[in-house]
Amino acid sequence: DIVMTQSPDSLAVSLGERATINCKSSQSVLYSSNNKDYLAWFQQRAGQPPKLLISGASTRESGVPDRFSGSGSGTDFTLTISSLQAEDVAVYYCQQYYSTPYSFGQGTKLEIK
Amino acid sequence: QLVESGGGLVQPGGSLRLSCAASAFTFNIYAMSWVRQAPGKGLEWVSAISGSGGRTYYADSVKGRFTISRDNSKNTLYLQMNSLRVEDTAVFYCATRPPKYWGQGTLVTVSS
Numbered sequence: 001d002i003v004m005t006q007s008p009d010s011l012a013v014s015l016g017e018r019a020t021i022n023c024k025s026s027q028s029v030l031y032s033s034n035n036k037d038y039l040a041w042f043q044q045r046a047g048q049p050p051k052l053l054i055s056g057a058s059t060r061e062s063g064v065p066d067r068f069s070g071s072g073s074g075t076d077f078t079l080t081i082s083s084l085q086a087e088d089v090a091v092y093y094c095q096q097y098y099s100t101p102y103s104f105g106q107g108t109k110l111e112i113k
Numbered sequence: 114q115l116v117e118s119g120g121g122l123v124q125p126g127g128s129l130r131l132s133c134a135a136s137a138f139t140f141n142i143y144a145m146s147w148v149r150q151a152p153g154k155g156l157e158w159v160s161a162i163s164g165s166g167g168r169t170y171y172a173d174s175v176k177g178r179f180t181i182s183r184d185n186s187k188n189t190l191y192l193q194m195n196s197l198r199v200e201d202t203a204v205f206y207c208a209t210r211p212p213k214y215w216g217q218g219t220l221v222t223v224s225s
Contacts, residue, residue, distance in 0.1 A: 040212050042156075049204075049218050050156065055211050093156055097210050100170040102146060104156040 002027045002096050006105035012113040019081040021108045023094035028074045031098065038098035041070055041079045044107075045090045053092075054079065086112065114138060115207050120219030127197050127223070133190040133207030133216055141165075141185040144210040147192050149203035150218075157203075160192065161210065175201075197223045 003026040013019040029038045037057035042050040052061050054070035057077055067082040081088055089112060094105040119131040131147070147159040160181040161170045169181050180193040190207050204218040 038211075042212075044156075049206060049215055052212055052215065055213065061213070091155075095156070095158075095212065097212060100158075100161055101172050102158040102161065102210070104148075104158065107155045 001101055002029065002099060002103055004094055004096055004103050004105040006092075006094060006108050008108060009106065010109040010111070012111045013081075013084045014113045015086065016083050017113075019084050019088070019110055021079045021092050021094075021110070023072075023077040023079070023105050025075045025077075025096055029096045029098035030074050037073050037077070038096055039070075039072075039077050040095045040097060041068075041077075042093045042095065043088075043090045044093065050093065081110075084110075084112070114214050115209075115216035117205060117207055117216045117219040120205065120221045122222045122224065123197055124225050125197060125199055125223055128193070128195045129197065129221060131192040131194065131205055131207075131219060131221070133192075135188040135190070135214075138209075138214060140188040143214075145181075145183060145190045146208050146210055146212075147181060147190075148206045148208055149201075149221075150206070151200075151203045154203075159205070162190070194221070197221075199223050 005024045007022045039057040041054040044050045058070045069080050071078045091107045091109050093107050114137045116134045146161040162181045166183045178196045182191045202223050206218045208215045
């Protein structure tokens with residue numbers, strides 16, 4: 001089974017500053033036949049279902065602000081929020097959908113400093 | 114585009130059947146998953162099924178108790194949950210793979 005580990009567990013960033021969340025998988029999630037990483041990032045605001053931000057490690061979903069970006073490949077991935085806004089307060093999860101069980105990271109709680 | 118139903122309160126040892134109705138996308142080309150979230154906890158993948166329904170997968174925590182299925186003629190995904198335990202209490206979400214579409218969730222409470 002692939003284990004997903006996020007860091008840090010929580011993060012406090014000032015408005016307008018950069019926030020960076022890391023996700024590491026215990027095995028590569030790069031599918032060699034199409035050279036795509038099967039890695040997604042979700043945002044979950046309090047009381048809401050998860051919202052997909054990024055799939056394929058770096059492809060932003062339609063309607064997601066461009067201050068959100070994803071990077072990395074293989075086993076190491078990063079979600080970056082370039083300029084934190086108040087509405088970005090949430091818990092962020094990474095998920096690998098390369099092989100079952102499609103495991104999630106433990107979540108990173110992002111707050112305003 | 115994904116709407117779950119069937120949640121509710123059930124006693125330990127009881128059963129429930131969740132449904133997930135899909136619309137506005139081509140349901141049968143997507144593998145589907147169930148994901149749950151216990152109160153105050155993180156996301157846990159539960160089960161998945163291929164687009165045709167021919168292959169199914171389960172988390173160890175539900176293997177032998179839960180059964181995933183789909184009816185592509187009705188654009189609907191199911192999760193039959195038997196021998197429910199208190200620790201199965203969670204909001205259950207259905208989602209596509211890749212996880213482009215997610216439902217709003219349905220709450221399952223297992224309590225006496």
